[in-house]
Amino acid sequence: MPLVPPPRPAAAPAADIPPTSVLTANQPEWTVGELAGALKRTLEDAFGHVRLRGEISGYRGPHGSGHAYFSLKDGQARIDAVVWKGVFGRLRQRPQEGLEVIATGRITTFAGKSSYQIVVESLEPAGLGAWMALLEERKKQLAAEGLFAAEHKRPIPYLPRVVGVVTSPTGAVIRDILHRLEDRFPRPVLVWPVRVQGDGAAEEVAAAIRGFNALKPGGPIPRPDVLIVARGGGSIEDLWAFNEECVVRAAFESTIPLISAVGHETDTTLIDYVSDRRAPTPTGAAEMAVPVRADLIATVADLSARAIGAAGRRIERDRADLRALGRALPGADALLSAKRQRLDLADARLAPALAAGASRHRARLQLLLDRMARRSPDVALANARARLARIDHRPLHALRNDVQRKGEALVQLGRRLVVAREASLERARALQARRTDRLLALSDRLAQAGARSVERRRDRLAGLAGLLGSLSYHAVLERGYVLVRDAAGLPVRRAGDAAAAERLSLQFSDGTIAAVPDGTPKTAAPRRSVRPAADKAAGRTATRQGTLF
Structure with a gap:
């Protein structure tokens, strides 16, 4: 499908356009979105649905939105692929990294990256080898899970x-x-x-x-x-x-x-x-x-016949054993005669034994009655009442004496506590006084130490300030020297450099002025500086000015 440019306004007359821009003005202008849309329509109309065979690359599982993104590649090229969320859930074969598949879908473009891609609608392994490789991989995974x-x-x-x-x-x-x-x-x-x-x-x-x-x-x-x-x-x-x-x-x-x-x-x-x-x-x-029903019926019938025969034989054997045991058993008279004789003997001894037992219990009862007569409960009760009357007031006196003793002990304990409290308070006051004196002494020492430290630091700072003043070039400027700088602010040390400079700045001790060199430097003989009359009288020789740095 040919690319058709959108309509544009008529160009300006050729007389107003420079010769070099005539060709450019005749070409149509596109916006990026218009060109991307035209390319998208051309690609989709030209290809539509395709089947691509390639290896899955760059697959990391479904995106957070549910869509899946990966690439299909072979030995020569690669193409981006996307599977939408609704299609991903219906795929017969899910994407796997490195799996060779045949993808069916639509070719389209993605304007955001200026690239083309395939929108996958179905996936299937490419060939028997891929099926078997996928089967073995899945078998190992499920076997590992048990x-x-x-x-x-x-x-x-x-x-x-x-x-x-x-x-x-x-x-x-x-x-x-x-x-x-x-x-x-x-x-x-x-x-x-x-x-x-x-x-x-x-x-x-x-x-x-x-x-x-x-x-x-x-x-x-x-x-x-x-x-x-x-x-x-x-x-x-x-x-x-x-x-x-x-x-x-x-x-x-x-x-x-x-x-x-x-x-x-x-x-x-x-x-x-x-x-x-x-x-x-x-x-x-x-x-x-x-199972086979006929075989099961035959087996059940055989087992039933065997069970019936075994039960009959067991009953016949038990019947024979019972007859043999019956013949060996003694008669009823033989079994009961000894029991009857023992019962008769017990009957004969029962009456004398009952009489003797009653006589013994009667004697014991009479003995108990005699003992009770000698030790009547009324007499014991009277004796107990007499003992109680004798000790009637003794518990009250004992209780009062005990309360009195404990009260006296409590009073003595209170006095001791008062004395101990006063002694403890006195010791606490003495300890507080000693600690107060020590605190005052430490406070004085701290104030003195701080004052000494401040004084030492003030002296050191004054010394450093004096040293700085003596080493600073401002002291040299105070003696009549001048610091010459070029337009960049760099010091000028030679006359040739000063003559070559466009502008100069001269720094004196009290300020800076601008200067312009007048040409080639002139070489002058060194002259002696003028010294005060006192210096001439002293006979001191003038020296030539040295460098500032």
């Missing part, structure tokens, strides 16, 4: 009341299972119809397994005692739904024993590793689920 451990396997019930089947309702698999169950042992069958290949098949199989487990025992819909997940043979792509992680985890979480019958005997899927039993074919799964 989903395939043997301790999780459960036994299949010998004779289930209800059999649940998860498969397609229109295929030959369900007919083979029903036919085999009818031949071996007819049982009620619940079929949960699902798709066994294509998009959404894995989710339907997982939902069917969880749906059977959600049935309540004794409810309106009977809960199966065993589940069969079955499908006919096919390629690895056709069987891939039973390799999905959601199906494997649903089979692992199933509380109902599960038999997997996916494909033929040579076909292996991940649900075979997590199921409780694996059948080579769907027909074999039906054989594992129920």
